[in-house]
Amino acid sequence: MTEKPGDGSLTGGVREELTRLILSGEFQPGDRLNELSLTQRLGVSRGIIREAVRSLEHARLVEIIPNRGVVVRTVDVPDALELYEVRAALAMAAGRLAAIRASKEQLDALSALHAKMVAATEANDIPSYTAANHAFHDAIFTAASNSRLKEHDLSVRNEMQLYIRRGALGHAQLKASNLEHGRILAALIASDSEGAAREFEQHIANGKQRMLENLRSAQALRAG
Incomplete structure (x- = not known):
């Protein structure tokens, strides 16, 4: 260099x-x-x-x-829970704005990413699912057309990665997560700003619950 x-x-x-x-x-x-x-x-x-x-x-x-x-940095459970709460609030704002501002091309791109996640879920291909999942979330924040919002989300997501990469989603959790993506996409396509805000916020909240389920399962295995 x-x-x-x-x-x-x-x-x-x-x-x-x-x-x-x-x-x-x-x-x-x-x-x-x-x-x-x-x-x-x-x-x-x-x-x-x-x-x-x-x-x-x-x-x-x-x-x-x-x-x-x-x-x-080591992110512990209390840190992770706080990060989920912050990201849920950011997702709610992004969903609302994206439903109003997304172009047809952006909605088509989101639909294509959702199709990739469906295929990855069926194949239980977690690396491909993770890549498409990140791209899907990024595309919503891009469609929201608010650079500050997107910057904050990326910062929080990066910090969360220090914790959540410890445990992969099981196949049932993967399917549940992708069903939630479908509901977000449907609300965006319908230009339903309140629906998109609600579904995207709930998706992050459900992700927190999936993380806690994985944590409890890991603790049970160690105890056994």
Whole structure:
């Protein structure tokens, strides 16, 4: 990489790469981010790494712990529950706006993504389902045409990924989730702003319940 003093674009690129490494699971919660090894891996100065890390700390993906340095943040159950509540509120606003503002092309794209999720559900293909699911949610926030709303949702979703990637949905939960997507899509196509707001908010709330079900199941297995 060619580095210039105050190169914000380079810092942004490093921040995006570190975010990818964290959300992909290459760096796990509790892992320490070694500044020297990152400079060598990414080919940038320590100054650029520090700037990117400060941004990740602000996004609550990492934290600085005395005598340990920079570590990937660990999200516990109370944190996750709060994040679900925030994301449900954002989803309600996005659903309402998207029902009013979505273009035909955007609705067609959402329908295509829903079809992909249906196929992935039938095949129990969780990676494909997850990718289409993220794209579906992103497309709704894009259709809402409110950049601040979309930025907040992405920030909350990234933070949630530190927790929810621990447990995959079972097939029954996958089907339930996708039925909810169908109801959201139907409300958007009908330009039903209150219906879309209600269905999208409820989808996130149901996701919280599915997370708690997985947590209880895991605890029961450990106890057994």
